[in-house]
Amino acid sequence: MKSTKIILLLLALLVPFTKQSIAVSHYKNFKVAVYSRAYETVKMGDNNWIEPIWDEISRQVKVDKIYLETHRDLLIVDEATLMKAKAFFESRGIETAGGITLTVNESNNFETFCYSNPEHRKKIKEIVEFTARHFNELILDDFFFTNCKCDLCIKAKGNKSWSEFRLELMTKAAKELIIEPAKAVNPSIKVVIKYPNWYDHFQGCGFNLETEPKLFDGLYTGTETRDPSSNQHLQPYEGYLIYRYFNNLKPDKNGGGWVDPGGLTFMDRYAEQLWLTMFAKAPEITLFDLRQLQRPLLKTDRAAWQNLESCSFNYDELMKPIADKNGKMVQPTTIARAAGYTFETIDQFLGLLGKPIGVKSYKPFHSQGEDFLPNYMGMIGVPMDIVPVFPENEPIVFLTEQAKYDEEIVSKIKKQLVSGKDVMVTSGFLKAMQDKGLGDIADLSVSDAKASVKEFLAGWGPHLFSDHEMLIPQIKYLTNDSWEVVSAFDGTNGWPIVHRANYSKGKLYVLTIPDNVTDLYQLPVEVLSKIKEILTPNMPVLLEGPGYTSLFVYDNNTVIVESFASENRKVKLRLAEGFSTAKNLVTGLEIVGEKKEYIQGRRQPPIVKTVLNLELKPHSYIVLQLEK
Secondary structure (H helix, E strand, O other), X not given: OHHHHHHHHHHHHOHHHOHHHHOOOOOOOOEEEEEEOHHHHOOOOOHHHXXXXXXXXXXXXXXXXXXXXXXEOOEEOOHHHHHHHHHHHHOOOOEEEEEEOOEEEOOOOOEEOOOOOHHHHHHHHHHHHHHHOOOOEEEEOOOOOOOOOOHHHHHHHOOOOHHHHHHHHHHHHHHHHHHHHHHHHOOOOEEEEEEOOOHHHHHHHOOOOOOHHHHOOEEEEEOOOOOOOOOOOOOOOHHHHHHHHHHHHOOOOEEEEEEOOOOOOOHHHXXXXXXXXXXXXXXXXXXXOOXXXXXXXXXXXXXXXXXOOOOOOOHHHHOOOEEOOOOOEEOOOEOHHHHHHHHHHHOOOHHHOOOEEOEEEEOOOOOOOOOOHHHHHHOOOOOEEEEOOOOOOOOEEEEOHHHHHOOOHHHHHHHHHHOOOEEEXXXXXXXXXXXXXXXXOOOEEEEEEEEEEEEEXXXXXXXXEEEEEEEEEEEEEOEOOEEEEEEEEEOOXXXXXXXXXXXXOEEEEEEOOOOOHHHHHHOOHXXXXXXXXXXXXXXXXXXXXXXXXXXXXXOOOEEEEEEOOOXXXXXXXXXXXXXXXXXXXXXXXXXXXXXXXXXXXXXXXXXXXXXXXXXXXXXXXXEEEEEO
16 A cells, blocks of 8 residues: 555656646647546546547547546545546646536536535545645636525524625635645645636625635636527627636636537537637637537537538538548547637637727626626627726726626716716616716616617618617606717607717716617617717727627737628628728738718718628628738
8 A cells, every 4th residue: 555655646746747847739829628527537547448538539629738627526536546547648748737626416506515514614625635736736617606505604694695695705715725725735736716607696606706816826717608598698709708807807817718518509609609719819728528528520510501601610621531540531520529620720810819909898896787788799799898997098988787886986987087088888877876976977867667669860860770679768868968879769759879978078978778688789780880989989990780790809900700690791890090901811812991981960071981891601700900
């Protein structure tokens, strides 16, 4: 027994000197990692089990790193098996890191440990110490939260709300049960917390975005959005925006994005999540998980629109033979090839993109209201960027109802306006703050009445129509104290969709959010363009297109236009002064702009802008470098 322990100890000491320390990324612009659950890691004591699986995965997608989970659902991988698994991957030049999922029974409504229970706390500490002894990096899968309401938790909560109690409880648990024990065992260890995709509800289960990013060495981002019609209802744009938000919580310490194939209807939806993560400039992407990467490719994975030429995800290209380890050309077999094909495609241009930029949307810590709204804005073509601190140097700031959680928000809005900058607030924010100081800026209010509308007017020009009726809150105002920029009508009656009120040297805009937020996607293109004109005054381009069309902008005048629709889309890119053409960074073709007049008002001459005419295939993107 002693000799076995000595050998295991020597193997552990050799970790920093194995091939993982000199591993080179297989892709030019990012690393690819795979996560192995404890259920699979525990089988890796047998090379005859893991070798054919890994050979099949790694011939279809190039992998740089693997997270070997040591615990999930009270299953703990024994030390000898863990060491053998590490040796297997490191002998192949794959970097290894540890993973922990702190669930008691994931299948039982995500049953977590109880952090009020001394026995559970002791067990968590033991799991962390065991893992830290064998790795120089440890990541917590996205279950470091608590939904426990046992008698111990009820007593410990006292008079606090569940959110208050859990936020405090999990901050202490992060220090006492995770970080301090890990670093006591291995002072060199990097401890990373991976957050899931439901960020607007974190406080309810104790994920503390105010305290934890400061405590942990790094963050990781769950960028999976799956099918938006599934039970989470997450919009595809969130796969991009959530990474940017978490990066703003801990700049340059957001280690990567994390995607699984759960809930996909067609294979291009899986690929879409992967490339959106990389559009956000994540340095690494983790594929969850080893088991799911073995899922066979099926004929039903191919959507009808994938028969169209030039789709960004081309099923025929995906299914082309690739070489096995002996150099023989064989057919792809599993979903791992969908990942590999996607990475090979986007790696060709990602290095040409600059730093992502977007309209700043201020989200105070632990705030709720109009949940996930910035993602819906992204889906109508507004480049978005969520920040945890009020941004004082932006030409315009976008505020949802969540900004009400900042007790000084009205004074911050006034300061922005007095300095000659603008603010756009939503109808939800207006309703929350109309009796809490916002009336000092403009006499505006949201009534309890609703309007059913499908007719609109955006400035001067003809009336515009949506395909179906939508319910909107009715905003009241005093004529000539403030003014409608975009109106909605029912017969001869009307209400603001975009409203403007002057204050000092700035302008306060109110954006009316329909009762069903996805009705934003149904607004006429001209209405959406007016919203973008206000929100993106300093952007190099403006996207003239319908809902389900997004724009990603970078600080070196590169842009990506993406359609999430299932049919062909024709859109226009309105260029800022100084630009007249664009180069397609995938095909190399030049796109020449044409002149277009825009009516400004009854007594004003039209202005002339250069626009690019683009045609987007279903669920496809175009990557452009703007040129003079």
